[in-house]
Amino acid sequence: MENAKPKVSFVLGGPGCGKNTQCDLILEHFNNIKHFSAGDLLRAEIASGSEKAVLIKSIIDEGKIVPNEITCELIKQAMKNAGWEKNEYIIDGYPRNADNYYGWKKEVGDEVEIKQLVFLDTSEEVMMERLGNRMKGSDRSDDNLEAIKKRFVTYKNDTIPTVNLFKEQGKCQIVDASGTKEEV
Numbered sequence: 001m002e003n004a005k006p007k008v009s010f011v012l013g014g015p016g017c018g019k020n021t022q023c024d025l026i027l028e029h030f031n032n033i034k035h036f037s038a039g040d041l042l043r044a045e046i047a048s049g050s051e052k053a054v055l056i057k058s059i060i061d062e063g064k065i066v067p068n069e070i071t072c073e074l075i076k077q078a079m080k081n082a083g084w085e086k087n088e089y090i091i092d093g094y095p096r097n098a099d100n101y102y103g104w105k106k107e108v109g110d111e112v113e114i115k116q117l118v119f120l121d122t123s124e125e126v127m128m129e130r131l132g133n134r135m136k137g138s139d140r141s142d143d144n145l146e147a148i149k150k151r152f153v154t155y156k157n158d159t160i161p162t163v164n165l166f167k168e169q170g171k172c173q174i175v176d177a178s179g180t181k182e183e184v
Contacts, residue, residue, distance in 0.1 A: 010114070016128070022120060034082045073107075097161075
């Protein structure tokens, strides 16, 4: 395959909707797909102690969205490290706002084929219950009640309009994420 492009499916949903969990389940059935979580890449960058680490941590702790230049760079680098055009990718937690969406198009453009956005849709009550369970054993700096409330506001104000951008293009698959991980 000359000039083969990597294929990307994005996965979005609210905090605690099960993005990472569902991606892990997909990987159990498809060994040719690579999965990257934008949040995991950002947390790894924080743990690396890089010069960007303090900035990233402060933004995440506030429940806000990290600037696209940082997140896009981390995703592209992870894809290149995994073999770029040889793979199909699932990227969860990205693009979380219009800046991410248009920034991806600017930075990556036609280098990548965007297959779809999978939107894991569930109620705030379900997400809060899951986050409450996750907080009990979590070492994530954004798994606290104050940050979670801010993340819900960000989700409603920024992520939902981004989902609508994909709907307008006919590239949005909506999945009811209210059930157990096996049901979803």
